[in-house]
Structures are given as C-alpha cells and as structure tokens.
Amino acid sequence: MAETSESDPFVEHRRLLFATAYRMLGTVTDAEDVLQDTWLKWNEADRSEVRHPKSYLVRTVTNLSLNRLTSARATRENYVGPWLPEPLLTTPDFAERTELADTVSTAMLVVLETLTPIERAVFLLREVFGYSHAEIADTLDRPEATIRQIAHRARSHVRSRRPRFDTDTTERAHVTEQFMAACAGGDLNALMDLLAPDVTCWSDGGGVVTAARRPLHGPDHVARWILGVLAKPESAGIALELAHINGEVGTLARIGDVPVAAFTYDLVDGRIENLRFQVNPGKLKGLTMSTSMLG
Structure with missing residues (x-):
C-alpha cells in the first residue's frame, strides 16, 4: 500500500476500516486485502464528490467484505475439518474493555459465521459500530424497513x-497457567480436572497440519488428544506462553520465534468448556502483526 498523508481520511479511519473488515470476514489476510482494495477505490474516487469520507470508506469496506464473504462461503463448505477464524493478538488493556473485546472473541466470530453475509453486515454495523438503520440502509442500498x-x-x-462464559481476566489467566503447566508436564489428570464435563474441542488444521477432522467431546477424549499431539516428534521444542488473543487470555504456542498454534476457550464456572485450536499455518499471520488495529 502506497504512502498516504496522516491527514488523509483513509489513514484517519484505517483502524475502524480494518476492525469492520476483520469482524466481517474472520480472517486477517482477507481484511487486509479488503483494505488494499478500499484504498485503491479511494484513490480513484473524485474527492470533490465525496461529501462524507468516513461513510464512503465504511460503505466501501462493507460492500467489498460482503462480496468476498459471499464467495468465501462456498470455499468453506469444502474446507477440511472445522473452520475457525484467524486469531489476532490484542493488547492486555483491550481485554478490559469487555463489550468491545466480546465482539471480536473467537466465540463471537464463530457465531457470526452462522449468519448470512447480509445479516452479518447489518448486525456488525448496528450492534458493534452503532450505525442507525437509516445509515445502514444507505450503506447497503436496501430499504430501511428491510x-x-x-x-x-x-x-x-x-x-x-452466543455462549455464556466468565470474562474475569485474572481467573482466565490462572486457568491458562494451569492449562499450560498440565500440557507441559504431560499431566493427564490435571488437564482433565480443568475441563468441563461437556467440553468440546475444535481444531483447524485446514488439511495442512495434524488436526482432528471432527469436534472432540468429553474431558478424557480431549485431554488425551491434546497430550498426544504435544508428544508427537513435530511438536518437539514447542513452548507455550500466555497471550491475549482476540480480546481474551489464551495460549500461544511457538517453536523458536514462529507461532504454530493459538488456543482460545470459554471459561464456565472455573472450567474450560470450549477449546478452539488454530494450527493452520496459513491462518496465523495475525499472531505476528501489529495489535493496534482493532482499537
């Protein structure tokens, strides 16, 4: 993306534009592609005809995201194993802004994936970014009643x-530390004790790396699978660290300086209820980029 001045409306609103595209698409790569396309359209536009640059840019990002999401749904139907969103590192203070953090949590992005593209756009513009029905109607070129x-x-x-879960960051950090210790020590019983009786685990390897092709259920099954993966030769040298992922405390796995997995979960009554393992190498870009874009 070429240089632009700090006073340019695109630069001024870039965080909002990325936040919109990322929540729409659930992937960092696609969100950045949409921003690139938006910038191109912005630079081709007759600025004298654009009365409200922010509205123009949000409209452009939303519609480009809609187009991309509509075409992506067919691809995701043929995806190998469970599809999970691309994780994004966020700053510790972001997690304290509970309402904002919830809108970008892995759990929320998974729920948004069950909406149609137009429903997703309307929900985000209305519930997350606070646009009026009239403004959304103008953005999407639909009647306000619709x-x-x-x-x-x-x-x-x-x-x-939407899942109901505990958001206390201190408790989440404590459980995450226990989770990492049990994994590092290969302690099956300790790991099982951290899991809820009805725990479910999803892992997204995209057919590229080792991952369960179907959701796993129950503490024994889930714990044994996790420890089995960590015991494989390709997991040698893996280091687990506490990280803020999508506005929540979670676990980041690295081999050297390379992120190889992100673990996020829902915490209910002190136990892990839903585990989501993102291990697809093509979907870990957000673990190395700047974390200020969600704002």
Missing part, C-alpha cells in the same frame, strides 16, 4: 447462539 427486519433477525440469532 434493514430493520434483518437487524432483528440477526440479533435474535446471535443472542440464542
């Missing part, structure tokens, strides 16, 4: 599927 119906449907869908 937008209101879509917004109601999407909100109800998200509320029914």
Whole structure:
C-alpha cells in the first residue's frame, strides 16, 4: 500500500476500516486485502464528490467484505475439518474493555459465521459500530424497513447462539497457567480436572497440519488428544506462553520465534468448556502483526 498523508481520511479511519473488515470476514489476510482494495477505490474516487469520507470508506469496506464473504462461503463448505477464524493478538488493556473485546472473541466470530453475509453486515454495523438503520440502509442500498427486519433477525440469532462464559481476566489467566503447566508436564489428570464435563474441542488444521477432522467431546477424549499431539516428534521444542488473543487470555504456542498454534476457550464456572485450536499455518499471520488495529 502506497504512502498516504496522516491527514488523509483513509489513514484517519484505517483502524475502524480494518476492525469492520476483520469482524466481517474472520480472517486477517482477507481484511487486509479488503483494505488494499478500499484504498485503491479511494484513490480513484473524485474527492470533490465525496461529501462524507468516513461513510464512503465504511460503505466501501462493507460492500467489498460482503462480496468476498459471499464467495468465501462456498470455499468453506469444502474446507477440511472445522473452520475457525484467524486469531489476532490484542493488547492486555483491550481485554478490559469487555463489550468491545466480546465482539471480536473467537466465540463471537464463530457465531457470526452462522449468519448470512447480509445479516452479518447489518448486525456488525448496528450492534458493534452503532450505525442507525437509516445509515445502514444507505450503506447497503436496501430499504430501511428491510434493514430493520434483518437487524432483528440477526440479533435474535446471535443472542440464542452466543455462549455464556466468565470474562474475569485474572481467573482466565490462572486457568491458562494451569492449562499450560498440565500440557507441559504431560499431566493427564490435571488437564482433565480443568475441563468441563461437556467440553468440546475444535481444531483447524485446514488439511495442512495434524488436526482432528471432527469436534472432540468429553474431558478424557480431549485431554488425551491434546497430550498426544504435544508428544508427537513435530511438536518437539514447542513452548507455550500466555497471550491475549482476540480480546481474551489464551495460549500461544511457538517453536523458536514462529507461532504454530493459538488456543482460545470459554471459561464456565472455573472450567474450560470450549477449546478452539488454530494450527493452520496459513491462518496465523495475525499472531505476528501489529495489535493496534482493532482499537
């Protein structure tokens, strides 16, 4: 992306634009591609005809994301194993902004994936970024009455599927430390004690690296699978560290300086209920980039 001045509206609103695209698409790579395309369109536009640059840029990002998401859904239907969003490192203080952090949590991005592309766009613009129904109607070129119906449907869908879990960062950090210690020590019983009776584990390897092709259920099955993966030769030299991932305390795995996995989870009554392992090498870019873009 070419140099632009700090006073340029694209630069001024870049964090908002990335945050919109990332929440729409669930991938860092696609979000950055959308920003690149938005910048190109912005530079080709007749600025004298753009009365509200911020609205123009948000509209462009949203519609480019819609187009990309619509085409991506067919690809994801043929994805090898469970599909999980690309993890993104966030700053510790981001987790303290609970409402904002929740909108980018791995759990929320998974729920958003069950919406249609238009529902996802309307939900995010309305519930996350606070746009009015009239503004969304203008952005998406739909009647306001239609937008209101879509917004109601999407909100109800998200509320029914959004998991309820503990967000206390201190407790999450404590459980994460115990999780890493049990994994590092190969302690099956300690690991099982951290898992809820109805725990489910999803792992996204994209058919590229070792991962379970189907969700795993139950403490014994999940714990044995985790320790089995860590005991494999290709896991030699792996180091686990506490990290803030998508606004939550989680675990980052590295071999040397290279991120090889991100573990996020839901914490319910002090136990891990849902584990999500992102191990697809092509989806770990957000673990090395700047973390200020979600703002």
